[in-house]
Amino acid sequence: MKKILTAFLSLAVLVAMATKAPEARIKNKKNGTFLVSNYENVLGTSMEIKVLTSSEKKAALAETVALKEITRLSNILSGYDKNSEFSKWMQTSHQAIAVSNDLFQVLSLYDQWRNKTNGALNASAEAINQVWKTAAANAVVPNEMALQSAVAIANQAHWKLDAVHQTATHLSNSPLKFNSFTKSYIIEAAANAAMKAAQVEGLILNIGGDMVIKGNVSEAIKISNPTSDAENADPMATIQVSVGAIATSGNYRRGEMINGQWYSHIVDPRNGQPANDILSATVVAPNATDAGALATAFNVLTPAESMAVAAGLPGIEYLILTRDGQKFESAHWKELLIAPEKKELITIEKEWKNEVVINLELMQQAGFAKRPFAAIWVEDAEKKTVKTIALWYNKPRWVPDMREWYRKNGENMKANSTSFSSVTSATRSAGKYTLKWDGKDDAGNILPAGNYTIYMEVVREHGGYDLLHQEVECQKKDQNFTLKGNREVSSAVIEYKKKSSDN
Secondary structure (H helix, E strand, O other), X not given: OOOOEOOOOOOOOOOXXXXXXXXXXXEOOOOOEEEEEEEEXXXXXXXXXXXXXXXXXXXXXXXXXXXXXXXXXXXXXOOOOOOOHHHHHHOOOOOEEEOOHHHHHHHHHHHHHHHHOOOOOOOOHHHHHHHHHHHHHOOOOOOHHHHHHHHHHHOOOOEEEEOOOOEEEEOOOOOOOOOOOHHHHHHHHHHHHHHHHHOOOEXXXXXXXXXXXXXXXXXXXXXXXXXXXXXXXXXXXXXXXXXXXXXXXXXXXXXXXXXXXXXXXXXXXXXOOEOOOEEEEEEEEOOHHHHHHHHHHHHHOOHHHHXXXXXXXXXXXXXXXXXXOOEEEOOOHHHHEOOOOOOOOOOOOOOOOEEEEEEEEXXXXXXXXXXXXXXXXXXXXXXXXXXXXXXXXOOHHHHHHOHHHHHHHHHHOOOOHHHHOEEEOOOOOOOEEEEEEOOEOOOOOEOOOEEEEEEEEEEOOOOOEEEEEEEEEEOOOOEEEEEOOOOOEEEEEEEEEEOOOOO
């Protein structure tokens, strides 16, 4: 789909007093050990692949096959690539064109889901999105005439399918984009191809927070809190999933800000309005396409409509969170939940009123590229590390390449395996990450207010190296700093400000 760049999905690691090196392999509760790799801007977002195997060779093969299948399907289905089969088909008009099985299947699925959701899913919602983007660029809300015109265009018949001859006839001039569940279709196909080729015990493929789980696997999956857009924030919930798929959709990461008001990037094709009433919807389903389609549809439909749609489909569990704080759960959702760990209660007077927020943007790289390794940590006025906010790596032999962090902390750290849990969330933009520090050390103790230095060390195998740092006076005064990298970091913005309401 969009141009494919570099790499990494956040793996936060706590510091513990031990003299062993970080664990490379992540234990799975059900069986065996995962080997993990991360990429950036795969299908326009981040990708994490976990392969359950004792063989690095098999894990590498699974990874290669998955990426090859993603590339193959992107070349067919992308609406961003002018040379894709879909884009070339879009240039035809009222001709029965023989199309590939994958393009025919996706067009068929859109017909099916448009019918199942009463029009809430529609490939021509792009016509409405374009109206909102144009208006937002001019800092105005779209006028009713423009919206109704786009709605009329979106609700035309856009194609006619002939299953006998596997042809598709393009009928309209409406802009079309396969945005709602096509990513899920690709994830499912890539995971199946990898499992078949590599003959591994299990696999989890997570692209932009939507994932499939294959084989002999049972995974604890964290559901991102939509009110806290930070990689290391506490999840809204954690569920245990064995085989199937999970997808989350929401309006808290992508949309348009117009005159101080946020409008979702998800629009209702039936009336042209942004889907602002639903904050987040998470769906567990037997396959990725169902999970992805329903997660998007549940943002458009009312909770009552969503529950009615789910009731007619087998094996669907869901959690819907509305903007006013209501939760709607499927009948067996609670059976998936993992009880949270009990935490020591801390009186509000002891907590910091402010927090440090780090917005990190990576340099873009061409082609499929492994993520750079990174360490983000906090030092006090005596240059002592008090908190390792995040540590990103895929194999322990690369940790010493983060030489500044390793020189100071390498002998005293080990990986905390719980930090490698898979995360489902609304899709983020590629290469952009947010992390927070609440003023606590690695043991969870609240530190005194004072001067602390935030360090960010990012290094790529056979590539560039950046070391950025900024002293922050963690007192009462709000502060904002912008740092520029050299080779691997495009920019980093560090803010010291009042804690967000979710904390």
